[in-house]
Amino acid sequence: MTTAADREKRLALVSRLKATYPEIPEWPTPDIITSDHYWAYLKNNHDQGAQLNPPEPFLEKEEEQWELMTYALCEVLGWGGIWVSEERRRICNVDVGLPIYLGLPYYSRWLWSVGKMLLEKNHITWTELTDRLAEVQDRYAGGLNGRRPAAQPKFEGDGSAVHRNRNHIDAVGKGDPVMYAGQAGPAQFAVGDRVRVRDLPAMFYTRTPEYVRGANGVIAEVSYESPAPEDETWGREDSTPEWFYIVRFAHSDLWDGYAGHHNDALQTEIPERWLQAAR
Amino acid sequence: MPDHDHDHDHDRTVKPMVDEITDFEVLEIALRELCIEKGLFTAEQHRIMTEYGEQIGPTPAARLVARAWLDPEFKALALRDPMAASKEVGVDWLDPTGFGTPSDFYAFKILEDTPTVHHVIVCALCSCYPRPILGNSPEWYRTPNYRRRIVRWPRPVLAEFGLELPEGVEVRVQDSNQKHRFMVMPMRPAGTETWTEDQLAEIITRDSLIGVALPRPGVTTNIATKAVPAVRPITE
Numbered sequence: 001m002t003t004a005a006d007r008e009k010r011l012a013l014v015s016r017l018k019a020t021y022p023e024i025p026e027w028p029t030p031d032i033i034t035s036d037h038y039w040a041y042l043k044n045n046h047d048q049g050a051q052l053n054p055p056e057p058f059l060e061k062e063e064e065q066w067e068l069m070t071y072a073l074c075e076v077l078g079w080g081g082i083w084v085s086e087e088r089r090r091i092c093n094v095d096v097g098l099p100i101y102l103g104l105p106y107y108s109r110w111l112w113s114v115g116k117m118l119l120e121k122n123h124i125t126w127t128e129l130t131d132r133l134a135e136v137q138d139r140y141a142g143g144l145n146g147r148r149p150a151a152q153p154k155f156e157g158d159g160s161a162v163h164r165n166r167n168h169i170d171a172v173g174k175g176d177p178v179m180y181a182g183q184a185g186p187a188q189f190a191v192g193d194r195v196r197v198r199d200l201p202a203m204f205y206t207r208t209p210e211y212v213r214g215a216n217g218v219i220a221e222v223s224y225e226s227p228a229p230e231d232e233t234w235g236r237e238d239s240t241p242e243w244f245y246i247v248r249f250a251h252s253d254l255w256d257g258y259a260g261h262h263n264d265a266l267q268t269e270i271p272e273r274w275l276q277a278a279r
Numbered sequence: 280m281p282d283h284d285h286d287h288d289h290d291r292t293v294k295p296m297v298d299e300i301t302d303f304e305v306l307e308i309a310l311r312e313l314c315i316e317k318g319l320f321t322a323e324q325h326r327i328m329t330e331y332g333e334q335i336g337p338t339p340a341a342r343l344v345a346r347a348w349l350d351p352e353f354k355a356l357a358l359r360d361p362m363a364a365s366k367e368v369g370v371d372w373l374d375p376t377g378f379g380t381p382s383d384f385y386a387f388k389i390l391e392d393t394p395t396v397h398h399v400i401v402c403a404l405c406s407c408y409p410r411p412i413l414g415n416s417p418e419w420y421r422t423p424n425y426r427r428r429i430v431r432w433p434r435p436v437l438a439e440f441g442l443e444l445p446e447g448v449e450v451r452v453q454d455s456n457q458k459h460r461f462m463v464m465p466m467r468p469a470g471t472e473t474w475t476e477d478q479l480a481e482i483i484t485r486d487s488l489i490g491v492a493l494p495r496p497g498v499t500t501n502i503a504t505k506a507v508p509a510v511r512p513i514t515e
Contacts, residue, residue, distance in 0.1 A: 047403070049403030051423070058424075061506060062508050068513050070303075073310065073325070075380055076324050078381025078382070118314070129309065132309040132313055135309075136300075136308050136312075137305055149305075149308060151308045153316050157315065171385075173377060175385020177384065224386055224459075226457075244457060263449040266451070267451060269459055
């Protein structure tokens with residue numbers, strides 16, 4: 001039973017969570033939002049590269065049973081054609097928002113993405129999820145008492161009418177992205193070409209890191225053909241594959257006032273739509 | 280009548296002795312049960328995927344590099360066709376579904392270190408990692424700390440792992456942010472000229488295949504020694 005004091009305690013806890021820049025009041029009016037702040041709020045929170053961070057210890061971690069189960073759950077949903085990994089990568093890394101992204105454990109976001117996806121694709125209802133959560137809580141009310149938490153499905157459902165993607169059929173025997181070979185036409189760039197990464201107003205999802213946008217680099221490898229993640233992440237199966245490239249950047253071109261070792265470099269993989277020829 | 284104040288104090292000083300199920304476990308069980316009841320996948324498929332996830336680890340990757348050090352033809356194969364080389368050490372990247380593990384895709388590249396280039400891998404966006412051949416990524420590899428800093432300050436970060444490279448060596452950071460998975464092939468260290476494949480494989484640590492360490496005779500363990508224990512670890 002929840003008492004008024006319990007409610008007070010929960011509300012006080014939530015009130016302490018801060019989710020905005022300190023220089024801007026909560027619930028701002030449009031006139032005080034600059035374009036810089038707008039894009040900072042819209043930035044994909046998985047794009048962590050080159051953000052400032054003090055040194056911290058590097059730790060190993062023993063894996064929880066539920067973490068292995070979560071990994072298996074996400075993968076087996078891909079195996080069954082319920083989603084492709086690019087959908088999961090968006091839902092669990094970007095759609096969660098920054099407080100959950102930074103505030104909860106890694107695999108708990110994978111788990112979060114399963115629930116969200118099942119609801120959005122109409123595989124389950126909110127009522128089914130909520131009832132089942134309450135049921136599992138009740139099953140273990142009073143503690144585990146030596147038991148291991150275990151799934152007890154009431155039956156195995158007939159999945160013949162479930163909507164599934166084409167990817168999990170087309171990829172068999174080939175793998176993804178090999179399955180898209182020969183579909184993108186000629187590659188626009190070749191190894192050694194100088195390219196500039198476009199600075200596109202990318203909303204909602206991208207895998208081109210902010211730290212290379214606008215920078216010049218050199219094509220190090222013509223990688224493979226695949227739909228761009230920005231299309232694939234929405235479960236679209238009608239998007240045209242394009243060429244991907246491994247692009248090499250000199251550290252001295254990436255970082256302002258770079259004073260480190262001058263032959264150090266960074267490579268990252270970028271789809272063709274993000275690249276333009278540079279001199 | 281419950282003594283509220285007493286409970287409150289107790290709460291603060293003594294950890295509850297009851298072994299409670301965690302919110303994560305409740306959610307995982309609820310979702311898995313619903314998926315199976317809806318027919319999204321079978322319990323058998325889930326069992327196969329779980330067993331797959333339990334048996335992966337860095338052993339085949341170390342074996343691959345050791346063999347490449349000893350056999351120039353195998354090394355050429357590893358660099359030209361890493362999927363074929365993986366098979367030679369028992370890893371078929373199409374397992375266990377017939378099209379691979381969905382999250383790891385089917386595009387693998389081995390980055391060869393030379394006397395003038397040292398590679399180190401990261402996924403600044405999430406935790407992309409050559410899981411089928413190297414096992415699960417370590418916790419530190421997934422943290423914002425590593426992902427934020429290695430791309431921008433590779434040498435200071437490598438120094439925190441105890442790895443300082445001479446000025447003449449190019450440090451090349453590979454951010455694996457799309458479908459490619461990368462692994463480093465470090466150079467064979469001096470003093471191992473007469474070693475067998477088994478002996479060599481022992482010093483090819485996971486950390487040296489990520490690129491935050493170099494193989495050294497006598498060193499068979501990874502760098503981070505502190506491990507956070509699980510509440511309920513994986514059982515057989």
